[in-house]
Amino acid sequence: MAESMQGLKRTHRCAELSAANVGETVTIMGWVQKNRNKGGLVFTDVRDRSGIIQVVCEEGKTDAALIEKAASLRSEYVVAIVGEVAKRSGAVNEKIATGEIEVLPTELRILSESMTPPFQVEENSKTKEEVRLKYRYLDLRRPDLQKNFIMKSQVMTLTRQFFADEGFLEVETPMLGKTTPEGARDYLVPSRVHPGCFYGLPQSPQLYKQLLMCSGFDRYIQIARCFRDEDLRADRQPEFTQIDMELSFVDVDDVIDVNERYLAKLFKEVLDVDVQLPIQRMTWQEAMDRFGSDKPDLRFGMELTDVTDVVKGCGFGVFTGAIENNGSVRGINAKGQGSMPRKKIDKLTAFVKDYGAKGLAYIAIQEDGTVKSSFAKFMSEEEMDALIKAMDGQPGDLLLFAADKNKVVWDSLGALRVELAKQLDLLDKNEYRFVWITEFPQFEWSDEQGRYLAMHHPFTMPMEEDLPLLDKGELGKIRAKAYDIVLNGNEIGGGSVRIHQNDIQEKMFEALGFTKEQAHSQFGFLLEAFKYGVPPHAGLAYGLDRLVMLMAKQDSIRDVIAFPKIKDASCLMTEAPTPADEKQLEELGLSVVSE
Known part of the structure; x- marks a missing residue:
């Protein structure tokens, strides 16, 4: 008792x-x-x-x-x-x-007193995650998990203090807002008072924080809850937390400067890790060409090499066909892996097919200098020698190639590079390599919708020197004043300078296929506010959960979220979501249609 x-x-x-x-x-x-x-x-x-x-x-x-x-x-x-x-x-x-x-x-x-628990409360529990999440209140007693949440609390406290000292004001923005069909799907909340109308839970406080700049708040910060109804992965949740900020009268360098000092303070105070400032910067184009990814992991080499010019006249149809189709041929050199068994290479070939590649071509250079290759019979000896030389191939190396449209080649080799690093144990969790990725494309083409979409969002400012391309309709060449901060191959934050001039904003909506009516219907309140004197402004938001996950050396953000959802966005502990009571539906004027 x-x-x-x-x-x-x-x-x-x-x-x-x-x-x-x-x-x-x-x-x-x-x-x-x-x-x-x-x-x-x-x-x-x-x-x-x-x-x-x-x-x-x-x-x-x-x-x-x-x-x-x-x-x-x-x-x-x-x-x-x-x-x-x-x-x-x-x-x-x-x-x-x-x-x-x-x-x-x-x-x-x-x-x-306690009943016998369904699993032992101990560090590094081997109990299945499904069971631990069902009894999450017991799982959270584990000392290793509690350390993660102590760290997360410390990060939040330091964040608030740092930005307060820098003159930022913490302002809360609404949870119940206007639903926006662009981008990821909103979670909808029906209104009882306005039958047939819905609020959208915020995917980010983007529009509100821009309005706060119009209101003269100058520097805003918020640790904000955000919601996205999208397919989940290990590092995604339907509800998550952002460290969200916006600054007035600034340009790219100002935003980067304050955030570099923030990251240096955070990593020193929490982990006693010195972040070398300034943090390296790399354009989007360079990141894609060297690493096949706009969130490159710099802890290891194995960079991509463009060999398009080397093989353009060769006898291998896979290579020449890709080049004729305005694609490219690129490769990576897996140093010391020339003796990798054929079965393992076949597994890597199957791996890249998930990223759109049709296959992998390879050259395995044996320790004695002899060459085994999947396409040697289509190449002359001179062509093979030139290709190996371009790849800096040495005895004992394995050269892997993809040939296709640029996006497919980048995606497949970028993912393969990281997969090989995992297999070869090249990823050191004690090493923290930051990089800013800058000059993103302003637009990306959607085959599905048959039009250009904003890569960031419709309020991102193009690089000033690229503005004439907007008038010419050369949307694929325009670079944005957008920037991401990447840590060990993970995007931990991103932002941009915003458009504050009406004429540029109108051209942007036009380029994205919005009519004036559509633009006004979705963003009328912001466009109206912009008529009353809007300062130049820029912002950035971190994914707090992902940042803490990396600082705590965890593999999943579920380990730094107290009550996470699983992949189908349900909660094993509370069994949410559940059907609503008929009376509640009636009050909201809703009926559920069975499939």
């Missing part, structure tokens, strides 16, 4: 105690991690969010009734213990912070 903690007040968390407290009487409270009864000697490990401490009851030193009570404890019982801190009588446990001390109890209260 549960006892009251009346009259007791916790003096310390478990792992806040140390040898400096020896001789003191303390009161600790927490969960029983494990209990070992050695007959007249009972060892109890008590855990709270700070860590673990050992409590020892011993015949002759501890009251007999207290020993009996201690022997009855089970895992996850909640206890309060009053006792004296003493030096350990047994061997020091160097695995825990309190390993040289123990508590000798004079009072023990069982505040709450």
Whole structure:
């Protein structure tokens, strides 16, 4: 039966105690991690969010009734213990912070009993994730997970403090806003007061923060909840948190400067890692050409090499066909992998097919210099030599090639490069390589919609020198004043300078296929605000969860979100989403159509 903690007040968390407290009487409270009864000697490990401490009851030193009570404890019982801190009588446990001390109890209260949990609460649990997420409140007791959330809280506190010191104002923007059909799907919230009308949950506070610049707030920051109804991956969730900011009277360098100083402070304070400033910058074009990705991982080499000119007149139809189709031929050199078995190469070929490639061509250079290749019979000896030379092929190397439209070649070799790095264990989680990617294309062509779409959003400013191309309709050549901050192959933040001139904004909408009516219908309130004096402004938003995931060296953002959803956007613990009550639907004027 549960006892009251009346009259007791916790003096310390478990792992806040140390040898400096020896001789003191303390009161600790927490969960029983494990209990070992050695007959007249009972060892109890008590855990709270700070860590673990050992409590020892011993015949002759501890009251007999207290020993009996201690022997009855089970895992996850909640206890309060009053006792004296003493030096350990047994061997020091160097695995825990309190390993040289123990508590000798004079009072023990069982505040709450526990059923046998469905899995043991322990670090690096091997229990299936589905089970852990169903009992997430137990999973969150794991010390390794709690460390992630302590770090996340620290990041949020430091973020607020840093930007406050830089003159930013924290302003909350609405959750219930206008739904926008462009981009990812909104989560819709029906209005009871306005039948047939819906709010959209924010995918980001983009329009509101631009309005705050119109309002003269100058520098805005918000740790904002955002929602996107999209297909999920390991690093995506339907609801997530952004560190969102907007600044007035600035250009690209100003936004980058304040954010570099922020990242340097954050990594130094939280991880004691020195971020070298200024952070490297790379244009989008250079990133794609060298790494096949606009979020390149710079922790390893294996860069792409364009060999289009080297093979353009060769006898291999796969190469020449791609070139004639305005594509390219590029390769990567997997150093020292020339002896990779054919089965493994076939697996890599299957891997790139997921990225649109039709296959992989390869040259395996043996240690003795002999060459095995999937296409040698189509090439002259001189052509093969020239290709190997262009790829800096040495004995023992494996050269892998893709030939297709540029996008397919970039996507497939960019992904293959990272896959090989994983297989060859080249990714060091203790290394943090930042890079700014700049000068993104303003537009990207959509085959599905048969038109150009905004790569960032319709309010992104083109590079000034590219503005004449807007009038000429050469949309594919226009670069944006957009920038992403990338860490170890992950985009952790992105932003842009915004358009603040009406004439450029109108041309942008026109280029994107909006009529004046459509533009006004979707963004009328912003366009109206822009008529009353709008400052030049720019912004950036970080994915807080992804940033903390990388700082905590985790592989999934689910490990840094307290109650995450699974891939179908459902919650295993609460079983959300669930059908709504008929009365609720009736009040909202909704009916559910069964498929």
